Amino acid sequence: xxxxxxxEDLRTRLLWTIGLVAIYRLGSFVVLPGINPGMLTxxxxxxxxxxxxxxxxxxGGAFSNASIFALGIMPYITASIVLQLLGMAVPYxxxxxxxxxxxRRKINQYTRYLTVIVLLLQAPSYLxxxxxxxxGAFNQAVNPAIFYASSTIILxxxxxxxxxxxxxITDKGVGNGVSLIIMIGIIARLPQAFAQEFVSRMxxxxxGGVFMFLLEIxxxxxxxxxxxxxxxxxxxxxxxxxxxxxxxxxxSGARQYLPLKVNAANVMPIIFAQAIMFIPLVFxxxxxxxxxxxxxxxxxxxxxxxxxxxxxLLIIMFTYFYTAITINPVQMADDMKRNNGFIPGIKPGKxxxxxxxxxxxxxxxxxxxxxxxxxxxxAFAGIFGVQQEFAQFFGGTSLLILVGVVLDTLQxxxxxxxxxxYDGLLKSGHIKGRMG
Numbered sequence: 001x002x003x004x005x006x007x008e009d010l011r012t013r014l015l016w017t018i019g020l021v022a023i024y025r026l027g028s029f030v031v032l033p034g035i036n037p038g039m040l041t042x043x044x045x046x047x048x049x050x051x052x053x054x055x056x057x058x059x060g061g062a063f064s065n066a067s068i069f070a071l072g073i074m075p076y077i078t079a080s081i082v083l084q085l086l087g088m089a090v091p092y093x094x095x096x097x098x099x100x101x102x103x104r105r106k107i108n109q110y111t112r113y114l115t116v117i118v119l120l121l122q123a124p125s126y127l128x129x130x131x132x133x134x135x136g137a138f139n140q141a142v143n144p145a146i147f148y149a150s151s152t153i154i155l156x157x158x159x160x161x162x163x164x165x166x167x168x169i170t171d172k173g174v175g176n177g178v179s180l181i182i183m184i185g186i187i188a189r190l191p192q193a194f195a196q197e198f199v200s201r202m203x204x205x206x207x208g209g210v211f212m213f214l215l216e217i218x219x220x221x222x223x224x225x226x227x228x229x230x231x232x233x234x235x236x237x238x239x240x241x242x243x244x245x246x247x248x249x250x251x252s253g254a255r256q257y258l259p260l261k262v263n264a265a266n267v268m269p270i271i272f273a274q275a276i277m278f279i280p281l282v283f284x285x286x287x288x289x290x291x292x293x294x295x296x297x298x299x300x301x302x303x304x305x306x307x308x309x310x311x312x313l314l315i316i317m318f319t320y321f322y323t324a325i326t327i328n329p330v331q332m333a334d335d336m337k338r339n340n341g342f343i344p345g346i347k348p349g350k351x352x353x354x355x356x357x358x359x360x361x362x363x364x365x366x367x368x369x370x371x372x373x374x375x376x377x378x379a380f381a382g383i384f385g386v387q388q389e390f391a392q393f394f395g396g397t398s399l400l401i402l403v404g405v406v407l408d409t410l411q412x413x414x415x416x417x418x419x420x421x422y423d424g425l426l427k428s429g430h431i432k433g434r435m436g
Contacts, residue, residue, distance in 0.1 A: 003417055004413065004416075004417065007416060007417070007420055009416070010174075010413065010416045010417075013172065013173050013174045014173070014174055016168075016169070016172045016173045017169055017173030017174050017175070017180070020165050020168055020169050020173060020177075021169075021180070021181075021184050023165060024060070024069070024162060024165050024181060024184065025060065025184065025188070027062070027067065027068060027069045027158065027161070027162075028059070028060045028061055028062040028065060028067050028069050028185075028188075029062075029065055029067060030067055030068050030069075031065060031066050031067060031068075032066050032067070032068060032070075032151050032154060032155070033150070033151075033154070034138065034139040034142045034147050034150075034151070035066045035130075035134075035137050035138065035139070036136070036137045036138075036139070037065070037066070037137075038137075039134055039136045039137035040064070040065070040066055040134050040137055041134075042133045042134050043064055043066065043130060043133045043134045043137075044064045046064075046133050047063055047064040048388075048389075052281065052300075053388065053389070053392070054274070054278075054302060054392065054397065054398075055072075055074070055278055055281060057185060057186055057189050057392065057398065058072055058073070058074060058182055058185050058186065058274075059071070059072035059074075059185055060072070060184060060185030060186075060188045060189075061185075061188060061189065062185075063126075066130060066134070066137070067158070068154050068155065068157075068158035069158045069159070069161075069162055070126060070155060070158070071119060071122055071123065071126065071155050071156075071158070071159045072159060072162060072181075072185065073159065073162050073163060073166065073178055073181050073182060074275055074278060075115050075118040075119050075122060075159055076111070076112075076115045076159070076163050076178070077178075077271055077272070077275040078115075078118055078275045078276075078278075078279075079111050079112075079114035079115040079117075079118055080111055081272050081275060081276070082114060083107055083110060083111050083114065084321075084325065087107070087325070088321075088325075093107070112160075112163075115159070115160070115163070116156060116160070119155065119156035119159050119160070120152065120156060122155075123151070123152040123155040123156055124148065124152055125281075126155065127148055127151055127152065127155075162181060163178070165177065165181065166178040166180070166181045169181070174409055174412055174413060175405065175408060175409035175412055176405070176408060176409075179267075179271075179401070179404070179405045179408070180405060180409065182271070182401055182405070183401055183402055183405040183406070186398050186401060186402060187402060189389065190393060192389070193387070193389035193390040193392070193393060194390065196387050196389060196390065197213065197216070197386065197387045197389075197390035198213060200387050201213040212385075216386060216390075216394075219394070220393065220394055223374065223377060223394055223399060224399065224403060226370075226374060227374055227399055227400055227403040227404075228403055228407070230262065230263055230367065230370050230371060230374070231263055231266060231267070231400075231403060231404055231407060232407070233261065233262035233263065233367070234259040234260060234261050234262065235259075235260045235261075235262060235359060235363045236257040236258070236259055236260075237257065237258040237259075237260060237343060237356070237359060238255055238256075238257055238258075238343065238344055239255070239256050239257065239258050239336065239341050239342070239343055240255055240256075240341065240342055240343075240344055241256065241339065241340055241341045256341075258332070258336075258343075258356075260327075260356070260359060260360060260363065262363050262364075262366070262367040263319070263364075263367040263368075263370075263371060264322075264323045264326055264327050264360070264364070265318070265319050265322035265323050265326065266404050266408075267400050267401050267403075267404035267405070268318070268322050269314075269315045269316075269318035269319040269321075269322055269368070269371060270315060270371065270375060270397050270400045270401060271397070271401065272314075272318045272322070273311055273314035273315045273318055273375075274311075274397045276314055277299070277302075277307070277310070277311055277314070280296050280299045280300055281300070302378070302379065303378075303379045303382055308376040308379050311372075311375060311376065312372035312373075312375065312376055313372075315368065315371055315372045315375055316368040316369065316371075316372055319364060319367065319368035319371060320364060320368065323360060323364050327360055329352075329353040329354070329356040329357040329360065330353045332352075332353070332356055333348070333349060333350070333352040333353035333356060334349075336348070336352060337349055337352070343355060371400070374399070374400060375397065375400065377394050378391045378392050378393075378394050378398075381394040
C-alpha cells in the first residue's frame with residue numbers, strides 16, 4: 001500500500017475512483033421527486049426476494065429506494081448485448097467491427113442510443129410497479145401525467161449518468177468502470193446479508209447454530225477458490241520460434257508457451273445472461289396478482305428449476321459467443337507466422353489457426369459448464385436453509401462478478417507497480433487477470 005501511494009499517477013487514479021464511486025453511492029439514496037421515502041416499505045418487501053432482489057442488488061439498493069439511479073447500469077448491458085448480436089448477423093455492424101477505433105466509437109454511439117430507448121421502456125414499467133406496491137408514497141398534489149413524464153426522464157438521465165461515471169472511472173481511475181459500478185452495488189449488500197445470516201443461525205430461526213454458520217463460511221471460501229481457479233486457469237500451447245545466424249542458417253530458438261484461458265470470456269457471460277433474465281421484469285407492472293402467466297412467475301423466481309436451467313444454458317451460449325468475438329485464431333496464427341513461430345507438429349498458417357480453434361473449443365466447454373454450475377449454486381444453498389440474501393453470495397452472478405472484477409483491478413494496480421520497478425501485490429507470483 002505504501003508503494004501504491006508513492007506513485008503519483010496511481011494515487012491520483014485511486015482517488016478519482018473512490019470519489020466517483022462515492023458519488024454513485026450517494027445518488028443511490030436520492031429519492032425521485034414526488035415520492036415519500038417513508039412509504040416505500042412494501043416496495044422494499046417486494047425486492048427482498050425473487051428476481052427483484054437480484055436487480056436491487058445490482059443497483060446497490062437504488063431500486064428499492066425509488067432512487068434516481070433505480071434502473072442502474074443494466075439497460076446499458078442489455079443494449080451492449082443487442083449490438084454484439086447484431087455484429088454477428090448484420091453486415092453493416094460486422095463492417096464497423098473491422099474498422100478498428102473509428103468503428104468501435106460508432107458502435108459505442110449506437111449502444112448509447114439503444115440504451116436510451118431501453119430506458120424509456122423500462123422507466124414507465126418501474127413507475128407502474130411502484131404505483132401498485134407503494135401507492136401511498138405518491139404526492140397526490142402532483143398531476144400523474146406530469147409525474148410519469150418527469151420521472152421517466154429523471155430515471156433515464158440517472159442511468160446515463162451512472163454510465164458516464166463508469167466511463168470516467170475507466171478513463172481516469174483504476175479498473176473497468178462499468179464492472180466496478182456493478183461490483184460496488186453488489187458488495188454494498190454483503191455486510192447486511194452476513195449479519196442477517198449470523199443472527200438467523202444464533203437465534204434459532206435457522207437450525208445449526210455456530211457450527212452450521214462456520215460450515216457456510218468454509219463452503220463460501222471453497223466456492224471463491226473455485227471461481228478464482230476458473231477465471232485464472234490456462235491451457236499452455238508450446239510455440240517454437242526459428243532464429244537465424246549471421247551466415248543465414250536458421251535454427252530453433254527457446255520454446256515458449258501460448259497461454260489460452262479456460263474461460264477467456266471471464267465474467268461477461270454471467271453479466272450478459274443475467275441481463276437477459278431481467279427482461280421479464282419489464283412486463284411485471286402490466287399484470288395484477290393472480291393474472292400473471294405461470295411461466296413468467298417461474299422466470300421471476302431465481303430458485304425455480306426453469307429459471308436456473310435457462311440461466312445455465314444462456315451462460316454456456318454466451319461463453320462460446322464471447323470467446324468467439326474476443327479470441328481470433330486466424331490473427332494469432334498470422335502473428336505467429338510473421339515472427340517465425342510455429343507449434344511443433346503443426347504447419348504454420350491455416351492448420352495452426354484450426355488447431356488453436358480446436359483447443360479453444362475443447363477447453364471452453366468444461367469452462368462454460370463450470371461457470372454455469374457456480375452460477376446456480378445459490379438456488380441449492382437456499383435448500384439447506386441459507387438466508388436468501390446471503391445465499392446469493394455462494395456463487396451465482398454476485399460472487400463471480402466480485403471475484404472477476406477484483407482480479408482485474410488488482411492486476412491493473414500491479415501493472416503500475418511493476419512498470420515503476422516496485423514489488424507486486426503478491427510475493428508468490430503475479431496476479432493473473434483477464435489477460436492472463
